[in-house]
Amino acid sequence: xxxxxxxxxxxxxxxxxxxxxxxxxxWMPEKYRQTLIRQVAQHAHxxxxxxxxxxxxxxxxxxxxxxxxxxxxxxxxAGHGLYLYSATETLGVSRDELTRRLIEGKQKYSSIFxxxxxxxxxxxxxxWLVDGAAICNQxxxxxxxxxxxxxxxxxxCKEESFHQRQGYxxxxxxxxxxxxxxxxxxxxxxxxxxxxxMMFGPPDGDSPNTAQSMEWGIKRHTNDELRQRFVDMSxxxxxxxxxxxxxxxxxxxxxxxxxxxxxxxxxxxxxxxKGNGPCNTQRIxxxxxxxxxxxxxxxxxxxxxxKARADEND
Amino acid sequence: MTxxxxxxxxxxxxxRSKRGLNHVHVGSLHAPDAExxxxxxxxVYTRRNEGVSIWVVPSADITASSPQEKDPLFAPSGDKxxxxxxxxxxxxxxxxx
Ligand SMILES: [Fe+2]
Ligand SMILES: [Fe+2]
Numbered sequence: 445x446x447x448x449x450x451x452x453x454x455x456x457x458x459x460x461x462x463x464x465x466x467x468x469x470x471w472m473p474e475k476y477r478q479t480l481i482r483q484v485a486q487h488a489h490x491x492x493x494x495x496x497x498x499x500x501x502x503x504x505x506x507x508x509x510x511x512x513x514x515x516x517x518x519x520x521x522a523g524h525g526l527y528l529y530s531a532t533e534t535l536g537v538s539r540d541e542l543t544r545r546l547i548e549g550k551q552k553y554s555s556i557f558x559x560x561x562x563x564x565x566x567x568x569x570x571x572w573l574v575d576g577a578a579i580c581n582q583x584x585x586x587x588x589x590x591x592x593x594x595x596x597x598x599x600x601c602k603e604e605s606f607h608q609r610q611g612y613x614x615x616x617x618x619x620x621x622x623x624x625x626x627x628x629x630x631x632x633x634x635x636x637x638x639x640x641x642m643m644f645g646p647p648d649g650d651s652p653n654t655a656q657s658m659e660w661g662i663k664r665h666t667n668d669e670l671r672q673r674f675v676d677m678s679x680x681x682x683x684x685x686x687x688x689x690x691x692x693x694x695x696x697x698x699x700x701x702x703x704x705x706x707x708x709x710x711x712x713x714x715x716x717x718k719g720n721g722p723c724n725t726q727r728i729x730x731x732x733x734x735x736x737x738x739x740x741x742x743x744x745x746x747x748x749x750x751k752a753r754a755d756e757n758d
Numbered sequence: 759m760t761x762x763x764x765x766x767x768x769x770x771x772x773x774r775s776k777r778g779l780n781h782v783h784v785g786s787l788h789a790p791d792a793e794x795x796x797x798x799x800x801x802v803y804t805r806r807n808e809g810v811s812i813w814v815v816p817s818a819d820i821t822a823s824s825p826q827e828k829d830p831l832f833a834p835s836g837d838k839x840x841x842x843x844x845x846x847x848x849x850x851x852x853x854x855x
Contacts, residue, residue: 523805530786595785
């Protein structure tokens, strides 16, 4: 039977227009659903893959305190991935399907996690700059038009502030140390600054989906707006820390009331997005191995549950 | 990856954040059975003392009103304004009301 979608679409537009939320069982345009699946799944995958670069340092954290903090932070990222997968599933995709799309490279995750963590200072830079950029992106998403996504973002944002502060505090501690430690912080910040700016996505001119996403209330600000906000927030933090950003064009613009800054290397960005970053292969291989190695646990747990049910019925 | 192995069933999670408040829906998760759903819910949804009590319910067991019929379903309460306190005019010199 062919359903007349015109009145449904009118109701949908009215809900969005009134700033109300769309909930899972509401009618929604197929393109809205697909856009959300792509965006929320990509967000979920980023949280899950994002555990790897920092997880790399858990066994080598310099003290028990740092190790406990790092474990808690990485565990939070796992939780963020789970909140977001559960939001994505309300759009009608199964968890297995999402995992498969990630492992087969059909869905993306944030390009930032394809960079390696070469020194312990990178744990600090990630907390400060990568989680900092994520916060800039995520705070407006708490008001996104799709209910389950917005609610997941609220939970996540509550937890992110710890992530950023522990990273910044780690770097502050190193900056109070030896010359060698200070150099290590600066070198780490140099490597992470540009990739952090790229986390906001391509320039507005090269982001064809932004306009529609903003019309639907999925996105609230353009990539360039958020990037600018992040730069403006970060510069005074860098000054307080005593590090510089590797951008000769970075300077205060009195007229705009904002910092001017240079152009990220967008060729590098697209290379990483296309799978040619330093760690793409390794990240996906690791995720696939974890999934495959866990198969027997998932199967055994199901078999155990089935047996318990059978015993109960006897 | 094994294609057709069954996925763990989905559970909805409800949390009472402190005594005196209702359980509130916080999200969902997959688990092989109810007991493990509770344990997973503790790890996923209460890492910072967000709850004093957790309920988990198989998502498949929830009966929901359909969004399409929301108008007829909720219409009966729409014309019963006398259920609200503001329906009644009480002079302002009457205290405690
Ligand atoms: Fe996160
Ligand atoms: Fe985080």
